[in-house]
Amino acid sequence: MAEVEREAMEYDVVIVGAGPAGLSAAIRLKQLDPDCNVVVLEKGSEVGAHILSGAVLDPCGLDALIPDWKEKGAPLNVPVTEDKFYALGEQGQLRIPNLPMPRLMNNHGNYIVSMGNVCRWMAEQAEELGVEIFPGMACSELVYGDKGEVKGVVAGVFGLEADGSIGENTEVGMELHGKYVFLSEGVRGSLSKQVIAKYELDKGKEPQKYGLGMKEIWEIDPAKHKEGSVTHTMGWPLDKKAGGGSFIYHLENNQVYVGFVVHLGYKNPHVFPYMEFQQFKHHPMVAELLEGGKRVAYGARAITEGGYQSMPKMVAPGVALLGCSVGMVNVPRIKGNHNAMLSGKAAAEAAYAAIQDGRSGDELPDYETEVREGAIGKDLWKVRNVKPLWSKFGLTASLAIGGIDMWSNELFNFSILGTMHHGKSDADATEPASKHKEIKYPKPDGKLSFDRLTNVAFSFTNHEESQPAHLTLKDADVPVNVNLPKYAGPSARYCPAGVYEFVTEEGKDPRFVINFQNCVHCKTCDIKDPSQNIVWTTPQGGDGPNYPNM
Template identity: 80%
Template sequence: MSDIEREAMEYDVVIVGAGPAGLSAAIRLKQLDADCQVVVLEKGSEVGAHILSGAVLDPSGLDALIPDWKEKGAPLNTPVTEDNFYVLGEAGSIRVPNWPMPPLMNNHGNYIVSMGNVCRWMAEQAEALGVEIFPGMACSEIVYGENGEVKGVVAGEFGKNPDGSKGDGYEPGMELHGKYVFLSEGVRGSLSKEVIEKYNLSQGHEPQKFGLGMKELWEIDPEKHREGTVTHTMGWPLGSNAGGGSFIYHLENNQVYVGFVVHLNYENPHLYPYMEFQRFKHHPMVAELLEGGKRVAYGARAISEGGYQSMPKMVAPGVALLGCSVGMVNVPRIKGNHNAMLSGKAAAEAAHAAIAAGRASDELGDYEKEVREGAIGEDLKKVRNVKPLWSKYGLATSLVAGGLDMWTNTLGFSLFGTLKHGKTDAEATGKAKDHKKIDYPKPDGKLSFDRLTNVSFAATNHEESQPAHLKLKDPAKPLEIDYKIYGGPSARYCPAGVYEFVEPEGGGEPRFVINFQNCVHCKTCDIKDPAQNIVWTTPQGGDGPNYPNM
């Protein structure tokens, strides 16, 4: 038990995270009952500061939540006009025609958006309905009730010293209690992870799988800009080293999103996902587009990829997991924001019905039923075998077999049933001695950039006097396991250069250093560390990246 005394505030529903899921839940609760007391707590310095997504938005979630979003000025300004798919080789590319692809892969009717800006607009809609939104309020602890139910969260704790003791300006924060607590923290949220473990919510489900998504915003030559064009690629430079691919989205104002995703179940610990992204931009097709342009912003985020069979149980007493806290990304479509919105709406409707019936702090079973059997489950079930096929058989086979499986699923059956994922991404990592090192070309500073320079374009910042929010379960393991057995992959898989092994001048064993100030909150370390020794927790509120238009 904590010896810290905190004031408590009571609400009907407490929502952690002002992403598409959390804001949708808040809006729907107020639509159903204007007197419902709803609070949204956001760790970013403002709503949208920590939102990183591709993004081509399927508007179905917004249609269901705010049917008149166009009239209300939602920032969906760039409809998709052209949809391209390529398989890349080192010097060339093969265009995959659109006609053999299942209808669900069609981007007609979707929009190229900044999800950060969409969330900023959604926050305005929520506040107009009376929702209280507090940015800069990291939720650091779950508050449990007498019967083991989730009762609320601790938010707004500031001023700890690096050793964890209370500093001179220490503020204990507050307890915010709710009849129900919604966790919409995004991928691998620290409170969601705690709840999943405490209530054993993953039992009977496949392990969650993840990708690392890295993204740059570029301003390019107006002559090369094709507003509304969506391009996806697979193949080079990853080859057989890892699954993944790229996206290039032409939004308005001569700007282009250039993104790269590496599936985190790769075996070779020498793989350097960030450098794979930088190398990709030197492909002739991409280099020709970007030459003469300038990079404006950079960011990175883990992506949930396990899909239908990896969704844990979503409810426990007093709490519901929303959006990517569950993992609702449709992998072949590279879309999850619409499902996040639909999950928020469904959770709100279940909580509203429960509160109206005089219930509180129990399990919202109707929410889980709606997610699994409604539009979200239908969306994810059709594509459930694409990721395991890719992981098991590689790109070429999975393109054919996965495509066939998606086609048959549109008719209501699957040739493969439901395939399993097997290992976690951490367990998939091979030992250094069993894999070849990979030689990466040096960034040229024009198309490709060194990692720390790029991190400065994420505008990330952490108060240095606080405790490091990246915790080690055992301080000896980074050297004994990560470095000596696996070759120190933490120095490579982090897209922000947080981890390094520093060799002493006089020789001897290296020292493991955590540069937590660089962290962009992607959570890759928490996912990929072979020893599962690194635990990502929230820094104090307002810290982290400040993404513009991302």
């Protein structure tokens, strides 16, 4: 977009993203200094609208931030009562005993939650402290200062013409400047990508690795419901096609979270993650639970899985990356929200100290040190080899070796494996279709399994159709000329919302269609496209999914 004149507002700290990391930072800043001027900008229509997570929450982050969270009514209402792990075959399952599992895998003391609702509650706590929170305000650009530092963001651009130009009804937005800017955009945020690239924050680091998490909420027969029950599975239907697994969490009101994660480092471009999820629900153990129930919501998002060795440098002049903008998920625990909260708290404390010293626009090394050497770093260091082991040796071997390695790290803070490498990025891991057989998936039955477009309707996604597409191509010829012949057009499969399709009409060449209105903002296309040709950017504020209780 052409350079335009905008009004500017000045703050002490500008926070992009009202997830657990951004809200924790805002709360901590106001706890430290009630006069600190803090603003949180959220692209969703409301706080929580774009939050999707499992989730079993380790409350240690909340304990550190708001010790009296129970008295304040935090929506942590379902403590975990039982913890089960299964390896699945096509028609049966094998229970994996809890006893040999490392202690960090124990969910005792954790809670089954809707992270969307936790974030809504956290936003209320922040506003009571005086934090300004603006939902529906997508941040589309970074603003740089005279010394090359990040000094703010552009937010609130609405009504651009379809070609991206400014029209008579365009609202050009405004600049929000801060002494420090925190980017807590979640996985693969568009501004975080720019900061990482500009300041080479990932130089010398292992490539970040990702998974695609898909989730449905089901209302089930009360006779089958076990509030507080947590089940994780591995194996079928993924088998050797890809890494991943499932989760089934029983929350209150006879509802169950049914989720499925596919690691995006798979080689075969014919893999269809969404259909793997749908097929999983036909396993006898899962089908018996869901039969007679009804699906009430659906969503998807990418998950950072690279762990300790993939975390980029977290600070650059004027800016800090928080939570999943860095990648703080403990993969075997399938938990990252506690670390996101702790990262927000640490960033706030570093910024507060800097502002008290009269600094602004510089780096916050104390934040980086706290993340790497404090509770977050210790949490991730113990499990740093689980993901590369899985990628290298597959499920069975990685269970045994990974278990021993986690015990060794937990008991002795030592691993005979050292720190393993991830190798290729998820995009580079994709191999030509000629090396693999096409995979035939069963057709959804409309009762337990559903086609993508039907399910997307249950994410309550909406985009203003006249705006520029927020999914762009670096080269418009690559999908048809490269990705279709070489990789069998994998974007038509890896997207969990049916955004991409190759249309073939008689007598015409294939054409590539982007249905951006369907996008649930999972960012998988930005990660897995083998040509790295698709770029995810923010649509105008308020657009996208409107998750109710994810």
